[in-house]
Amino acid sequence: MTNQVGKTKPKRGVSLYSYAGEYGVTMSLEDMFAEMHDMGARGLEILANSHIEGYPNPSEEWLENWDRLIKKYDIVPVEYGHWVDSRLYQGRHLTPEESYEMLVRDFKLANRLGFTVLRTKLGVIDDELTPVENWREFIKLALPMAEKYNVRMCPEIHAPTLLKSKMVDDYVQLIEETGTKHFGLNIDFGVFTTKTIPASEWGPNEFIMPESDHSPVEDIIPLLPYVYCCHAKFVKMSDDFEEMTIPYETIINTLIEHNWDGYMVSEYEGPKKDVPGYAVEQVRKHHVMMKRILGE
């Protein structure tokens, strides 16, 4: 507990993606909020297409219930996950205008629900996850509306992408060229992976990330001014509250040292998501670890 009281620190949250195997089967939206409240994890990431009933046109009744639950469980709406589904129609890519319309529809909904950061998932064209060729065009088109609705579009930088890469350089170039505060980055901590768990721990129908190169933690430092949210990705928590694959202590201490005070939203992406209660326990262990490192 060496971290000083009063210093700016990252904050804790949860991506409801963590509970994907439970949602609709063993847990409701309210159950997931109640879990967060128990853990003092106030920052919320939802996936629009998953967690908004009636998306993209939720009913007034649903919206009122949302407001009620946010208040009841003391939740801070942090990040709104959405997609530009470039291959929405078979055989062609969306035009910049269609992509723009898709973005703006989500800006309005995110704003209504109280979110200010968007995890904007772009369509890709190859195995290196290179974004669609027209991404600059529709992102620039959408910047004035992002400002109007007070949201920041953040592509997620996710393994196998490296922090020192053309993709990240291109995103940073757009930010610097336009001077925008409405486009940034979401860093998924999986980019810092140093170990893997044995393949035998994964079930037969589970997706295992292929081996790839990863970034050293210090590579995040120059990007921090553009990072509005982080995915605190994790794969396995041990019984003594250590994450087995990602150097959390180094990551969080780096964020603290550089006064980054955004939300780290837990994103469980390990085995047994479909085993009732398993992911729930993993997320709880993850928050024990993060609290300890943060000195909370």
Next chain:
Amino acid sequence: MLERPCIQSRGFKNVESHGKVIGFQVNIRSLYYRGLWLSQLRPATVTVDGETFSGDQITWTINDVTYTQAEMAELGDVHWGLLEPATLTVAKEGGLESGSHEIEVNYTYSCSYFPPVVDTILGGTHKRTLILV
């Protein structure tokens, strides 16, 4: 709450029109972690006791609106949510007899943030034995 498997037991029944049994229905839920636009879905096939149905033999009903599979390819603004089971209605004169039936449902969907090759991989075949009363 929904049943955990893709193929739901609740909702399995014959369908009548004008006093004649014209087919059967089965409800499915999406096992993908996010909802899907209808145009992301590729046409489903349904196999019951070894007999396979496809194309215009199957319609999808989502939120009380029924779509042909051909129509769905153009519907990029209609969304199939995770908490909403889709009802597949299969045209089969006389329907199914009371008792156990081996049901298989197969469909895939596109996912733009994965490499294009994945568009024919995500999804797949779901099997379950259902009892028609």
